[in-house]
Amino acid sequence: VLVVLARSLAEGRIRIVDLTQPLSESTPIIQLPEPFVNTPGFNLHELSRYDDRGPAWYWNSFESGEHTGTHFDAPIHWVTGRNLHDVSQVPLEGAIGPAVVIDKSAEVAADPDYLLTIDDIRAFESEHGQLPGGGWLLYRTGWDARAQDQAEFLNANETGPHTPGIETGCARWLAEESPLVGFGVETVGTDAGVAHSFDPAFPCHHFLLGANKYGVTQLANLAQLPPTGALFVAAPLKIEGGSGSPCRALALVPA
Numbered sequence: 001v002l003v004v005l006a007r008s009l010a011e012g013r014i015r016i017v018d019l020t021q022p023l024s025e026s027t028p029i030i031q032l033p034e035p036f037v038n039t040p041g042f043n044l045h046e047l048s049r050y051d052d053r054g055p056a057w058y059w060n061s062f063e064s065g066e067h068t069g070t071h072f073d074a075p076i077h078w079v080t081g082r083n084l085h086d087v088s089q090v091p092l093e094g095a096i097g098p099a100v101v102i103d104k105s106a107e108v109a110a111d112p113d114y115l116l117t118i119d120d121i122r123a124f125e126s127e128h129g130q131l132p133g134g135g136w137l138l139y140r141t142g143w144d145a146r147a148q149d150q151a152e153f154l155n156a157n158e159t160g161p162h163t164p165g166i167e168t169g170c171a172r173w174l175a176e177e178s179p180l181v182g183f184g185v186e187t188v189g190t191d192a193g194v195a196h197s198f199d200p201a202f203p204c205h206h207f208l209l210g211a212n213k214y215g216v217t218q219l220a221n222l223a224q225l226p227p228t229g230a231l232f233v234a235a236p237l238k239i240e241g242g243s244g245s246p247c248r249a250l251a252l253v254p255a
């Protein structure tokens with residue numbers, strides 16, 4: 001099967017779609033209200049660039065929060081998953097799997113606080129078949145168009161951030177009933193901007209990570225994926241004890 005895969009890639013019958021946003025000092029990061037501690041963004045520090053500090057080589061160090069840019073949430077990130085895997089322990093079987101893409105970009109264009117429901121998933125299943133075991137649900141909202149601008153991406157006003165997410169009951173269903181292993185979004189986190197006021201707060205984090213499942217955020221190019229039939233890959237850094245990591249997310253798609 002891998003010979004066929006390699007030949008299909010070489011001959012262009014399988015396309016690789018990069019689902020990753022670029023990492024730089026301007027990559028949007030989440031902003032928590034007082035009194036919570038916030039995360040640093042991504043910063044490069046030049047060590048040498050073919051100069052006195054290293055005449056033949058260019059290299060940098062970088063600093064970054066674990067939850068910066070396109071990144072992976074490990075179960076231990078949330079208190080409900082505190083005894084579960086850190087990001088170095090996540091089995092790679094969970095980081096690769098069939099993708100289904102539910103497109104709610106039209107609904108989100110009309111209402112940035114749109115919440116995905118179990119009925120949305122049932123409607124998707126009636127058209128495209130059952131959700132795949134070991135798979136990832138990728139939630140297309142059109143929010144990736146805002147990903148180069150912190151203010152547009154967070155979309156906050158005096159009542160807080162307004163970005164799309166998922167209903168509490170749907171988050172619980174994905175965690176406890178569905179055969180999926182992960183949930184991927186285009187927004188800064190897997191929960192809605194207003195999910196701080198839900199019960200429980202941040203239900204996607206609460207239920208999915210507590211069920212030893214995963215999240216990936218700040219995805220790009222979901223519009224290039226079919227509703228079913230793509231293979232999703234997310235490769236986080238193997239940070240020992242880490243709660244998450246920036247990752248390279250991609251999909252293999254039949255051309």
Ligand code: MN
Nearest residue numbers: 067072073244
């Ligand atoms: Mn995160």
